[in-house]
Amino acid sequence: MEEHHPPKLRFLGATDTVTGSRYLIQSGGRRILVDCGLFQGYKVLRDRNRVPFPVSPASIDAVILTHAHLDHTGYVPALVRDGFRGPVYATQGTTELCTLLLPDSGYLQEEEARYADHRGSSQHHPPMPLYTAEDAVRSLNSFKTREFDAPFPVGDGIEATFLPAGHILGAAQIHLNLGGRSVHFTGDLGRANDPLMYPPRDLEAVDVLVTESTYGNRAHPSGSPEEELGGIITRVAKRNGVIMIAAFAVGLAETVLLHLSRLMRKDAIPHIPVYLNSPMAIDASGMYQRHREEHRLERHEFEAMYKLATPVRSADDSKLLNLRGGPMIILSASGMLTGGRILHHLENYGPDPRNAIILSGYQAPGTRGASLAAGARQLRIYGRDIRIGAEVIQMEGLSAHADADELIRWMHAAPTAPAMTYITHGEADSSDTIRTRIKRELGWKARVPEYLESVSLDHPS
Incomplete structure (x- = not known):
């Protein structure tokens, strides 16, 4: 040069x-x-x-x-x-x-x-x-x-x-x-x-x-993502289903928790257990708190959204969620279903039509998330073909x-x-x-x- x-x-x-x-x-x-x-x-x-x-x-x-x-x-x-x-x-x-x-x-x-x-x-x-x-x-x-x-x-x-x-x-x-x-x-x-x-x-x-x-x-949907999320959770909870929310551990996890916290504070959804099954998202919460100048949230609202969810750190506690059954909400990564703990929950809860899978962000072509969003009802997970009977919803408004x-x-x-x-x-x-x-x-x-x-x-x- x-x-x-x-x-x-x-x-x-x-x-x-x-x-x-x-x-x-x-x-x-x-x-x-x-x-x-x-x-x-x-x-x-x-x-x-x-x-x-x-x-x-x-x-x-x-x-x-x-x-x-x-x-x-x-x-x-x-x-x-x-x-x-x-x-x-x-x-x-x-x-x-x-x-x-x-x-x-x-x-x-x-x-x-x-x-x-x-x-x-x-x-x-x-x-x-x-x-x-x-x-x-x-x-x-x-x-x-x-x-x-x-x-x-x-x-x-x-x-x-x-x-x-x-x-x-x-x-x-x-x-x-x-x-x-x-x-x-x-x-x-x-x-x-x-x-x-x-x-x-x-x-x-x-x-x-x-x-x-x-x-x-x-364009993103013009409606309120919070209202859409509330409707899904209410519908699935009535049938005692498990709501699996696939979210990127940094960014979207915080946004989903914020919506859930506001919905529960307004009694707009049933007060069912919420689990944040992502050690990375749990650790990232402290970073968001340290940099409050970069986001809109007041301290009280930030604290409320993390009190809402039970953090799940260990692999053993993550496995126990698969024995619990619904109704409950599991928020876990990865957002495009390319890996992470969400796959174990899909193996266990994905076949049951009472349950729901929410895809909460962009799904890159070639990923499991993109396949589900396109209508696929069978996913290859850890070498096995898993039938997906659960309701699948892609929420573009959360992007x-x-x-x-x-x-x-x-x-x-x-x-x-x-x-x-x-x-x-x-x-x-x-x-x-x-x-x-x-x-x-x-x-x-x-x-x-x-x-x-x-x-x-x-x-x-």
Whole structure:
């Protein structure tokens, strides 16, 4: 890389899928990686996690993270293990949440490898995890925290700023100045009326915008998610059913608990037992309490929602829930049914039509959650085919992502049009639909980049 080379942006992920967020900036002889996420969903995407990183990890000078979800951070342990020696910049909230998410990700991958070895179901002998819990813990030493709205240097002539994105604790938009050129990454953009998080900061004038498009082809339901949730719980409780709520341990778990707490305080639902069966969500609660400046909740409401649920930490206590029967509510991860304790509950309670499964967020194609949402009534869980007789409800209104209308309104506030808007982090239909709306409604130049494509930031096209 020569100093005189124009600044470039290369799309190393999140271009034909919602997952695998990875963007490489090359400017002034420096390489800066924005996000370092895992690919999730279809096997053809997950296999990308196993191929060598597109550039040598040792050649990357710094990583900057938008937020803690694994599709944005989950490859950091592998990058550090394979030679990256620079800083990983993140907000305080993102850093704290990564101390939970990354070691847990390594542990689950070790468990999956052991299980595949035991069953002989892997093509590799022995099957190996992408990285270990120890790799993840070691990578946490690379993290350097930075505050919102405080520009910081990340290389010669390169300055970064974290701006609030809503979505989850610590989530940031990233604004980069590259010697007079500006590039802005939305990360995952939150909602203006989110019950838990404040709205994302308005978009300022930028030369190049890189936007997510998770819900780029649809709007969230206009009705109240709290009322919808209350109706489901009341209906299922009357038939003594178990309500299994699959929720991401960070973000959506808090939102669901908030709705449940408000419903019970109003006597809008039966006062049945609620179990928070996610050690990670339990641990994250303390982090949300420490960063009250980032969310809307008063202390009394925050305390009430955690008093509502019985925390379940041990595996033995989790197994006991499968003997209890309904009526009860179990809130557990993972949100897309890709792993975690929710799978054991699905094995046990999924076949019974008295019970219900609530999918509470985006379901990436290729996941069990997406299959259920599409009408599948049989899931492969731990090597067995489990018949699903339970009622299945996908609650789009619980999502912490801005929908298409919210994305357009957020962009519309910008004082000037970017020279180019690159649309990422969405399935093909979502990305192309929002591309069309950006061009027609805002009059901006916009396009969907290809996987591994490189573009000039001096002359974006």
